[in-house]
Amino acid sequence: MLESLLALGGLVLLRDSVEWEGRSLLKALVKKSALWGEQVHVLGCEVSEEEFREGFDSSINSRLVYHDLFRDPLSWSKPGKALPGGPLEALRALDKRTGSGPATIALDSLSWLLHHLPCPTLCQTLHALSRQDSCPGDTPPGEQVRVLGLLHEELHGPGPLGALSSLAQTEVTLSGTMGQASAHILYRRPRQRPTHQVDPTTHLTFNLHLSKKEREAKDSLTLPFQFSSEKQQALLRPGLGQATSHIFYEPDAYDDLDQEDPDDDLDV
Template sequence: MLDSLLAIGGLVLLRDSVEWEGRSLLKALIKKSALRGEQIHVLGCEVSEEEFREGFASDVNSRLVYHDLFRDPLNWSKPGEAVPEGPLKALRSMCKRTDGVSVTIALDSLSWLLWHIPCVTLCQALHALSQRSVDPGDNSPIAQVRVLGLLHEELHGPGPMGALSTLAHTEVTLSGKMDQTSASIFCRRPQQRATYQVDPTTHLTFNLHLSKKEKEARDSLTLPFQFSSEKQQALLHPVPGQTTGRIFYELDAFDDVDQEDPDDDLDV
Protein backbone atom coordinates (compact mmCIF):
# COMPACT_ATOMS: atom_id res chain seq x y z
CA MET A 1 0.00 0.00 0.00
CA LEU A 2 2.82 2.40 0.85
CA ASP A 3 4.41 2.02 -2.58
CA SER A 4 1.11 2.81 -4.31
CA LEU A 5 0.65 5.96 -2.22
CA LEU A 6 4.15 7.15 -3.12
CA ALA A 7 3.89 6.27 -6.80
CA ILE A 8 2.78 9.75 -7.88
CA GLY A 9 3.29 13.29 -6.65
CA GLY A 10 0.76 15.88 -5.59
CA LEU A 11 -1.24 16.17 -2.39
CA VAL A 12 -1.99 13.03 -0.37
CA LEU A 13 -4.62 13.52 2.35
CA LEU A 14 -4.43 11.24 5.38
CA ARG A 15 -7.83 11.55 7.04
CA ASP A 16 -7.91 10.20 10.58
CA SER A 17 -10.22 10.47 13.58
CA VAL A 18 -10.13 10.22 17.35
CA GLU A 19 -10.54 6.45 17.21
CA TRP A 20 -8.15 5.82 14.33
CA GLU A 21 -5.02 8.01 14.44
CA GLY A 22 -3.08 8.68 11.25
CA ARG A 23 0.32 9.90 12.48
CA SER A 24 1.67 6.35 12.41
CA LEU A 25 0.77 6.06 8.72
CA LEU A 26 2.32 9.47 8.07
CA LYS A 27 5.60 8.37 9.70
CA ALA A 28 5.55 5.09 7.76
CA LEU A 29 5.26 7.02 4.48
CA ILE A 30 8.09 9.34 5.56
CA LYS A 31 10.30 6.35 6.34
CA LYS A 32 9.51 4.78 2.96
CA SER A 33 10.32 8.03 1.14
CA ALA A 34 13.62 8.42 3.02
CA LEU A 35 14.70 4.90 2.13
CA ARG A 36 14.00 5.74 -1.52
CA GLY A 37 16.55 8.56 -1.34
CA GLU A 38 14.11 11.48 -1.31
CA GLN A 39 14.49 14.72 0.58
CA ILE A 40 12.08 14.93 3.52
CA HIS A 41 10.74 18.17 5.00
CA VAL A 42 8.42 17.96 8.00
CA LEU A 43 6.35 20.88 9.25
CA GLY A 44 5.68 19.83 12.84
CA CYS A 45 2.83 21.55 14.66
CA GLU A 46 1.15 19.16 17.08
CA VAL A 47 3.97 17.14 18.71
CA SER A 48 7.55 17.92 19.66
CA GLU A 49 10.43 17.13 17.33
CA GLU A 50 11.77 14.52 19.76
CA GLU A 51 8.42 12.70 19.83
CA PHE A 52 8.06 12.83 16.06
CA ARG A 53 11.58 11.50 15.39
CA GLU A 54 11.09 8.67 17.90
CA GLY A 55 11.04 5.29 16.17
CA PHE A 56 13.06 6.38 13.12
CA ALA A 57 16.45 4.84 12.47
CA SER A 58 19.49 7.08 12.23
CA ASP A 59 19.62 6.84 8.43
CA VAL A 60 16.01 8.11 8.22
CA ASN A 61 16.51 10.89 10.77
CA SER A 62 19.57 12.09 8.88
CA ARG A 63 17.45 12.74 5.78
CA LEU A 64 14.67 14.44 7.70
CA VAL A 65 14.61 18.26 7.86
CA TYR A 66 12.29 19.26 10.68
CA HIS A 67 10.60 22.69 10.82
CA ASP A 68 9.35 23.13 14.36
CA LEU A 69 6.16 25.07 15.02
CA PHE A 70 5.35 23.12 18.19
CA ARG A 71 7.71 25.07 20.46
CA ASP A 72 6.68 28.48 19.15
CA PRO A 73 3.21 28.14 17.59
CA LEU A 74 2.44 31.89 17.67
CA ASN A 75 5.87 32.90 16.36
CA TRP A 76 6.64 35.05 19.41
CA SER A 77 10.39 34.61 18.98
CA LYS A 78 10.22 36.33 15.57
CA PRO A 79 7.49 38.98 15.87
CA GLY A 80 8.34 40.50 12.49
CA GLU A 81 7.33 37.37 10.55
CA ALA A 82 3.81 36.28 9.68
CA VAL A 83 2.53 33.13 11.38
CA PRO A 84 2.14 30.55 9.54
CA GLU A 85 2.91 31.98 6.12
CA GLY A 86 6.60 32.12 7.10
CA PRO A 87 7.05 28.32 7.40
CA LEU A 88 5.13 27.70 4.18
CA LYS A 89 7.28 30.25 2.39
CA ALA A 90 10.41 28.55 3.75
CA LEU A 91 9.23 25.20 2.39
CA ARG A 92 8.73 26.73 -1.05
CA SER A 93 12.28 28.07 -1.10
CA MET A 94 13.68 24.70 -0.03
CA CYS A 95 11.86 22.95 -2.87
CA LYS A 96 13.52 25.30 -5.36
CA ARG A 97 16.97 24.09 -4.33
CA THR A 98 16.31 20.37 -4.70
CA ASP A 99 18.46 20.09 -7.84
CA GLY A 100 16.27 17.44 -9.40
CA VAL A 101 15.83 15.30 -6.26
CA SER A 102 12.33 14.15 -5.38
CA VAL A 103 10.90 15.83 -2.29
CA THR A 104 8.33 14.71 0.26
CA ILE A 105 6.74 17.42 2.42
CA ALA A 106 4.90 16.18 5.51
CA LEU A 107 2.43 18.50 7.21
CA ASP A 108 1.60 17.48 10.78
CA SER A 109 -1.04 18.62 10.62
CA LEU A 110 -3.29 20.32 8.09
CA SER A 111 -5.85 20.76 10.85
CA TRP A 112 -3.45 22.96 12.82
CA LEU A 113 -2.76 25.03 9.70
CA LEU A 114 -6.49 25.43 9.06
CA TRP A 115 -6.88 26.89 12.55
CA HIS A 116 -4.24 29.53 11.85
CA ILE A 117 -4.54 30.25 8.11
CA PRO A 118 -7.62 31.07 6.04
CA CYS A 119 -8.72 28.07 4.04
CA VAL A 120 -8.26 29.90 0.71
CA THR A 121 -4.67 30.87 1.56
CA LEU A 122 -3.81 27.35 2.65
CA CYS A 123 -5.31 25.82 -0.50
CA GLN A 124 -3.30 28.21 -2.68
CA ALA A 125 -0.10 27.27 -0.86
CA LEU A 126 -0.82 23.54 -1.16
CA HIS A 127 -1.58 23.91 -4.86
CA ALA A 128 1.69 25.77 -5.40
CA LEU A 129 3.66 23.09 -3.54
CA SER A 130 2.05 20.08 -5.17
CA GLN A 131 2.08 21.57 -8.68
CA ARG A 132 5.73 22.69 -8.43
CA SER A 133 4.69 26.23 -9.43
CA VAL A 134 5.95 28.01 -6.32
CA ASP A 135 7.73 30.66 -8.38
CA PRO A 136 6.84 31.13 -12.06
CA GLY A 137 10.10 33.02 -12.65
CA ASP A 138 12.31 30.33 -11.15
CA ASN A 139 13.82 27.85 -13.62
CA SER A 140 15.73 25.65 -11.18
CA PRO A 141 15.26 21.92 -11.76
CA ILE A 142 12.60 20.39 -9.53
CA ALA A 143 11.69 16.74 -9.53
CA GLN A 144 8.55 15.19 -8.14
CA VAL A 145 7.09 16.97 -5.11
CA ARG A 146 4.74 15.05 -2.85
CA VAL A 147 2.79 16.67 -0.01
CA LEU A 148 1.54 14.42 2.81
CA GLY A 149 -1.12 16.16 4.87
CA LEU A 150 -2.51 14.72 8.09
CA LEU A 151 -6.11 15.89 8.54
CA HIS A 152 -8.35 15.32 11.55
CA GLU A 153 -11.61 15.31 9.66
CA GLU A 154 -13.85 15.41 12.74
CA LEU A 155 -12.62 18.94 13.50
CA HIS A 156 -13.73 20.59 10.26
CA GLY A 157 -16.93 21.36 8.44
CA PRO A 158 -17.87 20.36 4.89
CA GLY A 159 -16.43 23.56 3.37
CA PRO A 160 -12.73 23.10 4.25
CA MET A 161 -13.00 19.34 3.81
CA GLY A 162 -14.45 19.74 0.33
CA ALA A 163 -11.81 22.28 -0.70
CA LEU A 164 -8.91 20.08 0.43
CA SER A 165 -10.51 17.01 -1.10
CA THR A 166 -10.70 18.77 -4.47
CA LEU A 167 -6.96 19.58 -4.35
CA ALA A 168 -5.90 16.08 -3.30
CA HIS A 169 -4.59 13.54 -5.81
CA THR A 170 -5.02 10.74 -3.26
CA GLU A 171 -7.17 10.44 -0.13
CA VAL A 172 -6.66 7.83 2.57
CA THR A 173 -9.44 7.51 5.15
CA LEU A 174 -8.62 5.45 8.22
CA SER A 175 -11.34 3.43 9.92
CA GLY A 176 -11.77 -0.06 11.31
CA LYS A 177 -13.63 -2.51 13.48
CA MET A 178 -12.68 -3.52 17.01
CA ASP A 179 -8.85 -3.36 17.06
CA GLN A 180 -8.36 -3.89 13.32
CA THR A 181 -7.46 -0.74 11.37
CA SER A 182 -8.37 -0.42 7.70
CA ALA A 183 -7.64 2.23 5.09
CA SER A 184 -9.89 3.34 2.25
CA ILE A 185 -7.85 4.80 -0.64
CA PHE A 186 -9.34 7.05 -3.30
CA CYS A 187 -7.13 8.15 -6.21
CA ARG A 188 -8.22 10.96 -8.46
CA ARG A 189 -7.11 10.74 -12.08
CA PRO A 190 -5.28 13.80 -13.39
CA GLN A 191 -7.50 15.97 -15.57
CA GLN A 192 -6.82 15.72 -19.27
CA ARG A 193 -7.21 18.59 -21.66
CA ALA A 194 -9.98 18.06 -24.20
CA THR A 195 -8.91 17.68 -27.81
CA TYR A 196 -12.20 18.92 -29.24
CA GLN A 197 -14.59 21.79 -28.72
CA VAL A 198 -18.19 21.32 -27.67
CA ASP A 199 -20.89 23.50 -29.23
CA PRO A 200 -22.78 25.07 -26.29
CA THR A 201 -25.91 25.50 -28.44
CA THR A 202 -26.29 21.75 -28.92
CA HIS A 203 -29.31 20.02 -27.33
CA LEU A 204 -31.12 23.27 -26.54
CA THR A 205 -34.91 23.24 -26.34
CA PHE A 206 -35.19 26.48 -28.34
CA ASN A 207 -33.69 27.86 -31.54
CA LEU A 208 -31.11 30.64 -31.35
CA HIS A 209 -31.06 31.31 -35.11
CA LEU A 210 -33.63 32.96 -37.42
CA SER A 211 -34.84 31.58 -40.70
CA LYS A 212 -34.91 33.67 -43.89
CA LYS A 213 -38.60 34.51 -43.50
CA GLU A 214 -38.14 35.43 -39.86
CA LYS A 215 -35.28 37.80 -40.76
CA GLU A 216 -37.46 39.48 -43.44
CA ALA A 217 -40.34 39.89 -40.98
CA ARG A 218 -37.95 41.39 -38.43
CA ASP A 219 -36.51 43.87 -40.95
CA SER A 220 -39.96 45.01 -42.11
CA LEU A 221 -41.26 45.55 -38.60
CA THR A 222 -41.97 49.16 -37.63
CA LEU A 223 -40.68 49.75 -34.14
CA PRO A 224 -42.69 51.97 -31.75
CA PHE A 225 -39.89 54.51 -31.39
CA GLN A 226 -39.52 55.09 -35.14
CA PHE A 227 -40.72 58.48 -36.49
CA SER A 228 -43.84 58.68 -38.62
CA SER A 229 -43.78 60.68 -41.86
CA GLU A 230 -45.82 63.49 -40.23
CA LYS A 231 -43.36 63.83 -37.38
CA GLN A 232 -40.38 63.69 -39.73
CA GLN A 233 -41.81 66.50 -41.90
CA ALA A 234 -42.61 68.66 -38.87
CA LEU A 235 -39.07 68.30 -37.56
CA LEU A 236 -37.32 68.70 -40.91
CA HIS A 237 -39.52 71.57 -42.20
CA PRO A 238 -40.68 73.65 -39.24
CA VAL A 239 -43.34 76.34 -39.86
CA PRO A 240 -41.77 79.85 -39.83
CA GLY A 241 -42.75 81.91 -36.77
CA GLN A 242 -44.16 78.89 -34.88
CA THR A 243 -42.57 78.82 -31.41
CA THR A 244 -45.06 76.72 -29.46
CA GLY A 245 -44.35 73.10 -28.91
CA ARG A 246 -46.30 70.30 -30.55
CA ILE A 247 -47.21 66.89 -29.22
CA PHE A 248 -47.19 63.96 -31.60
CA TYR A 249 -49.08 60.93 -30.41
CA GLU A 250 -49.21 57.72 -32.41
CA LEU A 251 -51.85 55.20 -31.55
CA ASP A 252 -50.73 51.84 -30.36
CA ALA A 253 -52.42 48.66 -31.53
CA PHE A 254 -53.78 48.17 -28.02
CA ASP A 255 -55.00 51.76 -27.46
CA ASP A 256 -58.71 52.05 -26.70
CA VAL A 257 -59.76 55.60 -27.55
CA ASP A 258 -63.31 56.46 -26.54
CA GLN A 259 -64.11 60.18 -26.42
CA GLU A 260 -67.49 59.66 -24.76
CA ASP A 261 -66.11 57.91 -21.68
CA PRO A 262 -62.30 58.19 -21.48
CA ASP A 263 -62.29 56.55 -18.02
CA ASP A 264 -64.30 53.45 -18.87
CA ASP A 265 -61.21 51.31 -18.43
CA LEU A 266 -60.94 52.24 -14.75
CA ASP A 267 -62.47 49.93 -12.19
CA VAL A 268 -64.53 52.53 -10.27
Protein backbone atom coordinates in the same frame (compact mmCIF):
# COMPACT_ATOMS: atom_id res chain seq x y z
CA MET B 1 0.22 0.03 -0.28
CA LEU B 2 2.80 2.74 0.40
CA GLU B 3 3.96 2.76 -3.22
CA SER B 4 0.41 3.25 -4.49
CA LEU B 5 -0.19 6.15 -2.09
CA LEU B 6 2.98 7.86 -3.28
CA ALA B 7 2.42 7.14 -6.98
CA LEU B 8 0.52 10.37 -7.62
CA GLY B 9 1.43 13.95 -6.85
CA GLY B 10 -0.85 16.50 -5.22
CA LEU B 11 -2.35 16.34 -1.76
CA VAL B 12 -2.53 13.00 0.08
CA LEU B 13 -4.99 13.42 2.94
CA LEU B 14 -4.55 11.07 5.92
CA ARG B 15 -7.71 11.13 8.06
CA ASP B 16 -7.33 9.56 11.50
CA SER B 17 -9.23 9.57 14.78
CA VAL B 18 -8.59 9.24 18.48
CA GLU B 19 -8.96 5.46 18.27
CA TRP B 20 -6.95 5.00 15.07
CA GLU B 21 -3.94 7.31 14.91
CA GLY B 22 -2.37 8.22 11.57
CA ARG B 23 1.06 9.56 12.48
CA SER B 24 2.61 6.13 12.08
CA LEU B 25 1.33 5.96 8.50
CA LEU B 26 2.60 9.49 7.85
CA LYS B 27 6.07 8.52 9.08
CA ALA B 28 6.03 5.36 6.96
CA LEU B 29 5.28 7.44 3.86
CA VAL B 30 8.02 9.91 4.78
CA LYS B 31 10.49 7.05 5.15
CA LYS B 32 9.49 5.59 1.79
CA SER B 33 9.95 8.94 0.05
CA ALA B 34 13.38 9.37 1.61
CA LEU B 35 14.43 5.90 0.46
CA TRP B 36 13.39 6.89 -3.08
CA GLY B 37 15.89 9.73 -2.87
CA GLU B 38 13.33 12.54 -2.91
CA GLN B 39 13.60 15.82 -1.06
CA VAL B 40 11.55 15.45 2.13
CA HIS B 41 10.45 18.49 4.12
CA VAL B 42 8.56 18.02 7.38
CA LEU B 43 6.56 20.83 8.98
CA GLY B 44 6.22 19.70 12.59
CA CYS B 45 3.44 21.30 14.62
CA GLU B 46 2.12 18.78 17.15
CA VAL B 47 5.13 16.82 18.38
CA SER B 48 8.76 17.68 18.93
CA GLU B 49 11.40 17.04 16.31
CA GLU B 50 12.99 14.36 18.49
CA GLU B 51 9.69 12.48 18.79
CA PHE B 52 9.02 12.65 15.06
CA ARG B 53 12.50 11.44 14.12
CA GLU B 54 12.30 8.58 16.60
CA GLY B 55 12.33 5.21 14.85
CA PHE B 56 14.23 6.45 11.77
CA ASP B 57 17.82 5.33 11.28
CA SER B 58 20.57 7.84 10.59
CA SER B 59 20.35 7.42 6.81
CA ILE B 60 16.69 8.46 6.83
CA ASN B 61 17.11 11.28 9.35
CA SER B 62 19.93 12.76 7.30
CA ARG B 63 17.60 13.18 4.34
CA LEU B 64 14.82 14.93 6.28
CA VAL B 65 14.63 18.72 6.38
CA TYR B 66 12.66 19.48 9.54
CA HIS B 67 10.85 22.82 10.01
CA ASP B 68 9.93 23.16 13.67
CA LEU B 69 6.69 24.95 14.56
CA PHE B 70 6.25 22.97 17.77
CA ARG B 71 8.71 24.76 20.04
CA ASP B 72 7.96 28.34 19.02
CA PRO B 73 5.01 28.47 16.58
CA LEU B 74 4.71 32.27 16.50
CA SER B 75 8.43 33.12 16.89
CA TRP B 76 7.93 34.74 20.28
CA SER B 77 11.03 33.32 21.93
CA LYS B 78 13.42 34.18 19.09
CA PRO B 79 11.80 36.77 16.83
CA GLY B 80 13.12 36.73 13.29
CA LYS B 81 14.90 33.41 13.73
CA ALA B 82 13.66 29.92 12.89
CA LEU B 83 10.31 30.44 11.14
CA PRO B 84 9.47 34.16 11.00
CA GLY B 85 5.96 35.06 9.93
CA GLY B 86 4.24 32.17 11.69
CA PRO B 87 2.50 29.14 10.15
CA LEU B 88 1.36 30.83 6.93
CA GLU B 89 4.80 32.09 5.95
CA ALA B 90 6.29 28.73 6.93
CA LEU B 91 3.93 27.00 4.50
CA ARG B 92 4.65 29.44 1.70
CA ALA B 93 8.38 29.13 2.25
CA LEU B 94 8.23 25.37 1.71
CA ASP B 95 7.27 25.88 -1.93
CA LYS B 96 10.48 27.84 -2.56
CA ARG B 97 12.68 25.38 -0.68
CA THR B 98 11.64 22.31 -2.65
CA GLY B 99 13.46 23.57 -5.75
CA SER B 100 13.67 21.24 -8.75
CA GLY B 101 13.19 17.49 -8.68
CA PRO B 102 10.51 15.39 -6.96
CA ALA B 103 9.71 16.43 -3.42
CA THR B 104 7.54 15.32 -0.52
CA ILE B 105 6.15 17.74 2.07
CA ALA B 106 4.75 16.25 5.27
CA LEU B 107 2.40 18.41 7.37
CA ASP B 108 2.02 17.22 10.94
CA SER B 109 -0.71 18.23 11.15
CA LEU B 110 -3.37 19.95 9.07
CA SER B 111 -5.62 20.04 12.15
CA TRP B 112 -3.11 22.22 13.98
CA LEU B 113 -2.84 24.52 10.95
CA LEU B 114 -6.64 24.76 10.68
CA HIS B 115 -6.79 26.03 14.27
CA HIS B 116 -4.25 28.77 13.51
CA LEU B 117 -5.20 29.77 9.95
CA PRO B 118 -8.52 30.53 8.21
CA CYS B 119 -9.73 27.56 6.21
CA PRO B 120 -9.83 29.45 2.83
CA THR B 121 -6.26 30.69 3.34
CA LEU B 122 -5.01 27.21 4.17
CA CYS B 123 -6.78 25.67 1.16
CA GLN B 124 -5.37 28.28 -1.22
CA THR B 125 -1.86 27.72 0.13
CA LEU B 126 -2.17 23.93 -0.14
CA HIS B 127 -3.46 24.30 -3.69
CA ALA B 128 -0.37 26.30 -4.66
CA LEU B 129 1.96 24.09 -2.63
CA SER B 130 0.86 20.89 -4.36
CA ARG B 131 1.10 22.66 -7.73
CA GLN B 132 -2.46 21.81 -8.73
CA ASP B 133 -2.62 24.85 -11.03
CA SER B 134 -0.66 22.85 -13.62
CA CYS B 135 -2.02 19.90 -15.57
CA PRO B 136 -0.49 16.46 -15.11
CA GLY B 137 1.17 16.78 -18.50
CA ASP B 138 2.63 20.21 -17.72
CA THR B 139 4.71 19.04 -14.74
CA PRO B 140 7.38 16.44 -15.58
CA PRO B 141 7.20 13.31 -13.40
CA GLY B 142 10.61 14.17 -11.97
CA GLU B 143 9.39 17.50 -10.59
CA GLN B 144 6.11 16.54 -8.94
CA VAL B 145 5.43 17.79 -5.43
CA ARG B 146 3.53 15.53 -3.07
CA VAL B 147 1.94 16.93 0.09
CA LEU B 148 1.14 14.52 2.94
CA GLY B 149 -1.37 16.05 5.35
CA LEU B 150 -2.42 14.44 8.62
CA LEU B 151 -5.97 15.42 9.61
CA HIS B 152 -7.76 14.56 12.87
CA GLU B 153 -11.26 14.49 11.44
CA GLU B 154 -13.05 14.39 14.80
CA LEU B 155 -11.84 17.92 15.55
CA HIS B 156 -13.51 19.61 12.57
CA GLY B 157 -16.94 20.22 11.15
CA PRO B 158 -18.21 19.22 7.71
CA GLY B 159 -17.16 22.53 6.12
CA PRO B 160 -13.36 22.28 6.60
CA LEU B 161 -13.44 18.51 6.03
CA GLY B 162 -15.26 18.94 2.74
CA ALA B 163 -12.95 21.73 1.57
CA LEU B 164 -9.77 19.73 2.25
CA SER B 165 -11.32 16.59 0.80
CA SER B 166 -12.05 18.39 -2.48
CA LEU B 167 -8.37 19.36 -2.76
CA ALA B 168 -7.00 15.88 -2.17
CA GLN B 169 -5.87 13.65 -5.03
CA THR B 170 -5.68 10.70 -2.63
CA GLU B 171 -7.66 10.30 0.58
CA VAL B 172 -6.95 7.69 3.25
CA THR B 173 -9.43 7.16 6.09
CA LEU B 174 -8.18 5.01 8.97
CA SER B 175 -10.67 2.87 10.89
CA GLY B 176 -11.02 -0.68 12.18
CA THR B 177 -13.06 -3.26 14.00
CA MET B 178 -12.21 -5.70 16.77
CA GLY B 179 -8.79 -4.17 17.20
CA GLN B 180 -7.86 -4.71 13.54
CA ALA B 181 -6.92 -1.49 11.71
CA SER B 182 -7.99 -0.88 8.13
CA ALA B 183 -7.60 1.92 5.62
CA HIS B 184 -10.14 3.10 3.06
CA ILE B 185 -8.31 4.68 0.11
CA LEU B 186 -9.98 6.98 -2.39
CA TYR B 187 -8.18 8.04 -5.56
CA ARG B 188 -9.36 10.95 -7.68
CA ARG B 189 -8.48 11.49 -11.29
CA PRO B 190 -6.43 14.62 -11.95
CA ARG B 191 -8.44 17.39 -13.54
CA GLN B 192 -7.61 17.67 -17.24
CA ARG B 193 -7.30 20.98 -19.03
CA PRO B 194 -8.66 21.08 -22.61
CA THR B 195 -5.86 20.89 -25.17
CA HIS B 196 -7.74 22.87 -27.83
CA GLN B 197 -10.60 25.33 -27.98
CA VAL B 198 -13.92 24.06 -29.31
CA ASP B 199 -16.06 26.28 -31.53
CA PRO B 200 -19.56 26.25 -29.91
CA THR B 201 -21.19 27.15 -33.24
CA THR B 202 -19.87 24.11 -35.12
CA HIS B 203 -22.93 21.85 -34.94
CA LEU B 204 -25.75 24.39 -34.86
CA THR B 205 -28.79 23.76 -37.07
CA PHE B 206 -29.08 27.45 -37.99
CA ASN B 207 -26.70 30.09 -39.31
CA LEU B 208 -25.50 32.85 -37.00
CA HIS B 209 -23.78 34.82 -39.77
CA LEU B 210 -25.32 37.01 -42.51
CA SER B 211 -24.47 36.75 -46.17
CA LYS B 212 -23.60 39.86 -48.19
CA LYS B 213 -27.10 40.03 -49.68
CA GLU B 214 -28.73 39.61 -46.28
CA ARG B 215 -26.54 42.31 -44.76
CA GLU B 216 -27.48 44.78 -47.54
CA ALA B 217 -31.18 44.04 -47.03
CA LYS B 218 -30.76 44.58 -43.29
CA ASP B 219 -28.99 47.92 -43.77
CA SER B 220 -31.65 49.21 -46.20
CA LEU B 221 -34.55 48.30 -43.94
CA THR B 222 -36.56 51.22 -42.55
CA LEU B 223 -37.56 50.61 -38.98
CA PRO B 224 -41.12 51.44 -37.84
CA PHE B 225 -39.98 54.10 -35.38
CA GLN B 226 -37.88 56.03 -37.91
CA PHE B 227 -39.18 59.35 -39.30
CA SER B 228 -39.87 59.55 -43.02
CA SER B 229 -38.53 62.52 -45.03
CA GLU B 230 -42.05 63.93 -45.33
CA LYS B 231 -42.57 63.83 -41.61
CA GLN B 232 -39.17 65.40 -40.93
CA GLN B 233 -39.84 68.32 -43.35
CA ALA B 234 -43.27 68.95 -41.87
CA LEU B 235 -41.92 69.04 -38.35
CA LEU B 236 -38.85 71.14 -39.10
CA ARG B 237 -40.48 73.67 -41.53
CA PRO B 238 -44.17 74.16 -40.74
CA GLY B 239 -46.06 76.16 -43.38
CA LEU B 240 -47.90 79.44 -42.80
CA GLY B 241 -51.15 79.04 -41.04
CA GLN B 242 -50.39 75.40 -40.31
CA ALA B 243 -51.51 74.16 -36.95
CA THR B 244 -48.76 73.79 -34.42
CA SER B 245 -49.89 70.24 -33.66
CA HIS B 246 -50.45 67.57 -36.24
CA ILE B 247 -50.75 63.80 -36.06
CA PHE B 248 -48.97 61.75 -38.69
CA TYR B 249 -49.91 58.15 -39.09
CA GLU B 250 -47.95 55.77 -41.27
CA PRO B 251 -49.62 52.39 -41.63
CA ASP B 252 -47.45 49.47 -40.85
CA ALA B 253 -47.13 46.64 -43.35
CA TYR B 254 -48.91 44.34 -40.93
CA ASP B 255 -51.76 46.69 -39.96
CA ASP B 256 -55.20 45.21 -40.60
CA LEU B 257 -57.22 48.17 -41.90
CA ASP B 258 -60.90 47.48 -42.47
CA GLN B 259 -62.25 49.96 -45.06
CA GLU B 260 -65.88 49.10 -44.29
CA ASP B 261 -67.86 50.85 -41.63
CA PRO B 262 -67.74 48.63 -38.56
CA ASP B 263 -71.09 50.10 -37.45
CA ASP B 264 -72.97 49.76 -40.73
CA ASP B 265 -75.26 47.17 -39.23
CA LEU B 266 -76.39 49.61 -36.56
CA ASP B 267 -79.26 52.00 -37.17
CA VAL B 268 -77.51 55.13 -36.03
